[in-house]
Amino acid sequence: AAMYAVKRAGRGHYRVYTPELDTRARDAELRDAVENGELVLHFQPVVNLVGGDGIAVEALVRWNHPVRGLQMPGAFIELAEETGAIIPIGEWVLREACRQAVGWSTPTGEKVWLSVNVSARQVTQAGLVDTIREVLAETGFPADRLVLELTESVILQPDEQTVARLSTLREMGIGISVDDFGTGYAALSYLRTLPVSILKIDRSFVDGIDTDPDTYAVAEALVRLARAYRLHVVAEGIETAEQARCMAEMGCTFGQGYHFARPMPGPALADLLASGGVG
Ligand code: C2E
Ligand code: CA
Ligand code: CA
Ligand code: CA
Numbered sequence: 001a002a003m004y005a006v007k008r009a010g011r012g013h014y015r016v017y018t019p020e021l022d023t024r025a026r027d028a029e030l031r032d033a034v035e036n037g038e039l040v041l042h043f044q045p046v047v048n049l050v051g052g053d054g055i056a057v058e059a060l061v062r063w064n065h066p067v068r069g070l071q072m073p074g075a076f077i078e079l080a081e082e083t084g085a086i087i088p089i090g091e092w093v094l095r096e097a098c099r100q101a102v103g104w105s106t107p108t109g110e111k112v113w114l115s116v117n118v119s120a121r122q123v124t125q126a127g128l129v130d131t132i133r134e135v136l137a138e139t140g141f142p143a144d145r146l147v148l149e150l151t152e153s154v155i156l157q158p159d160e161q162t163v164a165r166l167s168t169l170r171e172m173g174i175g176i177s178v179d180d181f182g183t184g185y186a187a188l189s190y191l192r193t194l195p196v197s198i199l200k201i202d203r204s205f206v207d208g209i210d211t212d213p214d215t216y217a218v219a220e221a222l223v224r225l226a227r228a229y230r231l232h233v234v235a236e237g238i239e240t241a242e243q244a245r246c247m248a249e250m251g252c253t254f255g256q257g258y259h260f261a262r263p264m265p266g267p268a269l270a271d272l273l274a275s276g277g278v279g
Contacts, residue, residue, distance in 0.1 A: 027083040030063075030076060034088050038064050041096055042263035045278045046115065046234055046256040049248040055106060055278070056113035056147065058256065059097035060263045061089065081119050090122045091131055098141035100266040107276040115147040115177065120154040126161070129168050144173035147198065152184025155194055163194065170195040177234070182222050191229045199226040203237020203257070210242035223250040 033039055039061055046056035063071040080086040094116050101114045122128055136143055148169065155178060158166070166176055177198035178191075182205050190196075201222050208215040219235075226233035235247045238257030247255055261269075261278055272278050 023079070023083065026079055027085055030080055030083070030085045031088060033063055033065070034085075034092050038066065039089065039092060039096075040064050040070075041093065041100065041266060043097075043101070043266055043269040044256060044263040045261050045269065045272070046113075046254050047260050047278060048253060049235075049244055049255045050253055052253070053110065054113070054254070055110065055273070056115055056254070057101060057104070057269060057273075058115040058149070058263075059093060059101075059117070061093050061117075077119070081121055084121060086119045086121050087125065090119060091135075093117070094132065095135045095139065098135055098139040098146070100270075102139050102141045104270050104273055106273055111142070111145055112273065113145050113147055113175070114141065115149050117179065118148045118150055118154075120151070123150060123154050123162055123165065124159070129165055132169065132174070133172075142173075146173075147175035147177050149177045149179040149200065151179045152181065155190050155196070156184060158190075158194065167195045170197070181226075188225070191231070196229075196231060198232040198234060199229075200234045200236055201226075201252070203235075206235050206237045206243055206247065206257070207239075209246045210240060216246060219247070220250045223247075223252045227251060 040063075042060050042062055043057040044060060046058060048054050061073055061077075063076055065071050077086070080089050097114055097116050101112060104112050106112070125131075132146075135141070136146070154162075170176060175197045176195055177200050178196055179200050180202040181199040183202045191199075199222075201219065205215070205219045205222060209219045210216075223233055223235075232254065233252050234254040234256060235243075235252045236256045238244050238247065238255045238259045240259055243257075244255055244259055261272065264272075
């Protein structure tokens with residue numbers, strides 16, 4: 001039998017699967033990565049598109065693998081969600097992001113909001129609220145500056161306890177953001193019943209707004225929907241000045257994307273904020 005198989009993984013990308021490197025081994029390796037301090041955070045700014053106040057940063061995890069080098073979340077988050085390793089990873093991300101961002105501010109002394117991605121597994125954990133309370137107490141990060149980003153798949157069919165948990169977090173002042181908004185084919189009724197405060201429009205809806213009228217119209221509809229529910233709205237994946245202008249014109253207040261800044265290590269982001277170089 002072949003020692004390893006080469007599998008097609010999407011357009012033109014090939015991955016090598018060895019029999020030894022099965023799910024269990026990869027899971028164990030991932031859990032060790034947390035303990036060995038191999039995870040790192042990068043942060044990307046979210047800026048006000050219409051010249052008003054408010055600046056946020058989103059924490060994005062990377063794995064500094066001793067052999068394979070810097071691994072992007074696309075290479076390991078899905079597996080971590082399947083095996084449950086996302087629980088220790090997610091807790092590490094939350095604590096580390098709060099620890100780093102607690103001292104960050106702009107030249108005018110304005111504090112930043114901090115967005116942390118939270119997976120479905122974490123939200124269904126009974127201990128989520130306690131963990132977050134603990135991390136906030138430990139790091140001194142203010143609850144009303146923390147935002148949790150959940151994907152629509154989490155929010156689609158939340159059980160009663162999950163709704164209660166999210167409500168408690170909202171009461172603590174924590175923001176709840178629907179990430180990748182529009183990609184989940186969700187019934188929008190959840191927007192009325194869930195304690196959501198922000199909609200984050202997926203970058204697939206931003207791509208092309210500056211060149212294609214139909215794409216513009218769809219993005220505009222999503223912004224209008226967010227505003228009808230009186231939610232803050234953020235556009236992700238803004239890569240050009242023209243896209244930023246279009247989103248602002250639609251009434252989208254906040255934007256994130258390579259046009260403003262790429263994700264970067266905490267110290268670099270702290271410098272950028274302090275120098276007033278963003279937002
Ligand atoms: P996301 O939450 O939608 O994060 C935005 C992704 O888009 C990031 O990719 C970011 O680097 C990328 N991005 C930002 N601006 C632009 C742009 O202008 N153009 C393009 N083409 N891309 C842009 P990244 O860092 O590779 O993260 C991928 C996904 O992995 C995230 O998507 C999120 O779903 C997940 N993820 C990242 N960190 C965590 C984490 O700590 N916990 C969990 N559960 N998931 C995470
Ligand atoms: Ca996100
Ligand atoms: Ca997103
Ligand atoms: Ca996205």
